[in-house]
Every structure is written in C-alpha cells, then in structure tokens.
Amino acid sequence: MINLKFEEKTYSIKNNIDEITVGEYEDISKIMKDNELDDIDKWIETFKYLGLPEIVCKNLDIVDLNILSSQYLLLFNNNGIKKIKKHIFINNEKINFVNKDIKIKIKDMILIQDIINSKDYISELITILYPKQIDKKIYIKEIKNNLTIDNALPIINYLNKNINNES
Amino acid sequence: MNLNITNSWENVTVFQYQEMIESYENDNDFEKYIQFLCILTNTDMEYWNDRNIEEIAKYVKTLTFLQKEPESKLIKEINEFKLIDINTIKLGEFIDIEYFLNNNFIKNIHKIAAIMYRKYKYDEFNNIIYEPYKNINLETRGEYFLNQPIINILGVIKYINEFKSIFNENYKTVLNPNINEEDLDPIDELDEKEKKEIEKEKLREKWSWEFLLKELTNDDLTKYNKILDLELIFIFNQLIFKQLFKQ
Numbered sequence A: 001m002i003n004l005k006f007e008e009k010t011y012s013i014k015n016n017i018d019e020i021t022v023g024e025y026e027d028i029s030k031i032m033k034d035n036e037l038d039d040i041d042k043w044i045e046t047f048k049y050l051g052l053p054e055i056v057c058k059n060l061d062i063v064d065l066n067i068l069s070s071q072y073l074l075l076f077n078n079n080g081i082k083k084i085k086k087h088i089f090i091n092n093e094k095i096n097f098v099n100k101d102i103k104i105k106i107k108d109m110i111l112i113q114d115i116i117n118s119k120d121y122i123s124e125l126i127t128i129l130y131p132k133q134i135d136k137k138i139y140i141k142e143i144k145n146n147l148t149i150d151n152a153l154p155i156i157n158y159l160n161k162n163i164n165n166e167s
Numbered sequence B: 001m002n003l004n005i006t007n008s009w010e011n012v013t014v015f016q017y018q019e020m021i022e023s024y025e026n027d028n029d030f031e032k033y034i035q036f037l038c039i040l041t042n043t044d045m046e047y048w049n050d051r052n053i054e055e056i057a058k059y060v061k062t063l064t065f066l067q068k069e070p071e072s073k074l075i076k077e078i079n080e081f082k083l084i085d086i087n088t089i090k091l092g093e094f095i096d097i098e099y100f101l102n103n104n105f106i107k108n109i110h111k112i113a114a115i116m117y118r119k120y121k122y123d124e125f126n127n128i129i130y131e132p133y134k135n136i137n138l139e140t141r142g143e144y145f146l147n148q149p150i151i152n153i154l155g156v157i158k159y160i161n162e163f164k165s166i167f168n169e170n171y172k173t174v175l176n177p178n179i180n181e182e183d184l185d186p187i188d189e190l191d192e193k194e195k196k197e198i199e200k201e202k203l204r205e206k207w208s209w210e211f212l213l214k215e216l217t218n219d220d221l222t223k224y225n226k227i228l229d230l231e232l233i234f235i236f237n238q239l240i241f242k243q244l245f246k247q
Helices: A022-033 A039-049 A054-058 A062-077 A106-114 A121-129 A136-146 A153-164 B014-023 B029-041 B045-049 B053-067 B091-102 B105-116 B138-146 B150-170 B192-206 B208-217 B221-228 B232-246
Strands: A002-006 A009-013 A087-090 A093-096 B081-083 B120-122 B128-130
Touching: A002 A054, A002 A062, A022 A039, A022 A121, A022 A136, A039 A054, A039 A062, A087 A136, A106 A121, A106 B029, A106 B045, A106 B053, A121 A136, A121 A153, A153 B053, B014 B029, B014 B105, B014 B138, B014 B150, B029 B045, B029 B053, B091 B105, B091 B150, B091 B221, B091 B232, B105 B138, B105 B150, B150 B232, B208 B221
Parallel strands: none
Antiparallel strands: A002 A009, A087 A093, B120 B128
16 A cells, blocks of 8 residues: 555555456556556556545646656566466455466467457456356456456466567 | 477478468467467377467477468479470360369369379470370379479469460450440349340350350350360460451
8 A cells, every 4th residue: 555645634545466456457557558648647547546536646746756656667567476376366265277287278378369459358367267167247347356466467477478479 | 399390381281381371360369370380280289278388489489481471483393293384275274273263272272283283295206295184183183282382383373373364365355244334324224135135244254164165166065075175275366366257
C-alpha cells in the first residue's frame, strides 16, 4: 500500500503485486495502452482507478507524480518475479498447475495463442494453466476479482522470454 | 530430442510444400509452426504436444527460410525426364493443364509436372521423341514428382503462365465470348432472342473446351482422340484462319 496525505487526510492505494488483482492489472494495462491519453494522464487515470480522488490526483505536483509512478513501474517491469507457481488459491480453493513439470507445453501454448488478443488475456491465460472444472465465464470473474497478479506475472515473464525472443 | 530439419527450401519436397500451404490457412501462428515442424520432420502433433516450449525454440530458428517464397527456377531435366517444349504442346495436354491450374494448382502441381516432364529417347536422326501422353498414368507419375524438391518444379508453373499470357493475347478472338455484356442494355430491356444469346455465350464460356472439340470434330466423338493429339498452336492457327476466311 502507498499512503498519501492530502489536506490532512490520508489516502491508501494498492501498489504491490500481491495486492493488485488480475482484473485491476488488466484494467491498468488498458489505461497504459490508451493512445488518446498522454503519459501524465495515463498515470492520473491509473491512480483514480485505484481509488485516489480526482482532486488529489489533480493536485499532485510533478515530483510526487514521479515518485508515485516509479512505484508502479516496478509492477510493469516484473522485476524479480521468476518461478511459475505450482498452485494458486482463489477463495481458499487450491488449483494446481496444468502439469506436474510446471512447464508450459506446446499443447498449452497452442491454446494460449488463440487468446493472445483477448481483452481478458491474463485471466484466460490462468484458466488454461490452472484449469478448473467450472463455467469459464464464472472462473474468469473469480480470477479477476480474487486472484492477485503475482500469480500470473511469472507466466507472463516466461512467455515474453521464450516466445517473443524466439519469434 | 534431436531431429534433422532443413533450413532451406532446397530440401522441401513438393508433397511437403503442398501440406505446408494448407497449414498457412491456420490463424493460430504457433500451431502453424508446429504443423510445419511436423511436416518437415515427418512427425505428428502427438510427438510435440507434451514437449516444453523451450525445446522447440531451436527448431523454430531454422524455419526462418519459410518467410521467403521458394525460388522458382525452370529445370529442363529431372533425372530421366525432360521438359517438353510448351510451344509444341498438344490440345489434350493443354486442356488437362488448364484444368489443374484452375482447380487449386498447388494441390495439383505434381500432376502438372507429370504432363510437362516426359521420358524420352533419340531417333536415328538424333531427334528427340517424348513418351506419348496417353501412356502416362498421371496419378502414378505424379507421385514421382511429389518427392522432388519444390524449387525444381515451381519454375514450370511460371513457364506455363508466360506461355498462356502470350497465347491468350494472340488467340483472344477465338477464346473470348462474342458478346460483351457491358455493351448491352440492362437484362430487363433485352428481348428473348438477345437473352438466349447471352445465356448461350455464358454456357460456351463455361464449357469452352467442350464446345471447341464439338466444333473441331463436327460432333463426331470418334474423332476426339485425334484432335486432342494435335498441337494446340496448329489448331488455333486453323481456327484463326477460319475466322478470317468467314469475314
């Protein structure tokens, strides 16, 4: 959490990968990719999304904005996130990785390629690699609302390293 | 896992090329590349499905040659087969080539090669004599060419298309329908006779070779084989002469 003081009030917003959910991360990514916004507006919209009131956002000076945004750049750069998890927990339910080797297989990659342009890419990625026998839409909703992004970042890193480098 | 995989079109056969062209339709790029690997290593998806994606990375690098079209050089001899001179092609041979070109020519490229490349010998006067077309089973002969490198066969398509371009231009008055629909009034304003003429010309265009054979043989089916065995250019020169003579 980051705590910000403004006019004698303290505002807390999430900034750690074990606080931000998959759904929030996907939404923040969409803001960051919005070409209609300039760089400053992107950060302001992100902080508003995370719960910071508009009046606070608009009164941030450039130094504060830089400090705040640098906290989030760590998030997007995925530093130090290495190992894919053997299982994840959603609402206290343990869901295992799709195979015992904890490796992404070619058959999994073929499924991943099909969803690569999906607006819910990360959520759908989780449904493929941590399969659960329920309706997919319901599962995606559970993932978005209850799974933190630290569960997905190792997979994203791994795919970026192995697929983008080889393509 | 250590598979030998080619890194150039030189070692890709006609059959492999045909399979790969089919795989190009696949929207899933990753699956497409795995299919290419299956084709080039003679394996199937079962072989690859449970492998880790790092394992295939080295193979994907060798497939960069696929980003360019294969070279299409014209090869005049392939082992015991020689390319026939297309200017002396017979009507029957040309009709079959046209059919294969117009019906997914990649899938039929080996059959086109089977028509264009023939066994041969020399007579006592050192003239080349090609095996007769009627003696060739296209399916069996085509199988031989399926195993040839694609770069040795693709050139024949360009060779045929260049010939066709000149042929179509030189004989357009014989090949094209008599009525140009753009010059006509809208269909509702045509009388019954004109409508029938248009229908007849459309039918003629669709069944053009059949109409030509009918005309050349005066509807005598027993003469078909003889006509099909005459040179294409000879026949069309006669048709042009006939047209001019009528005028």
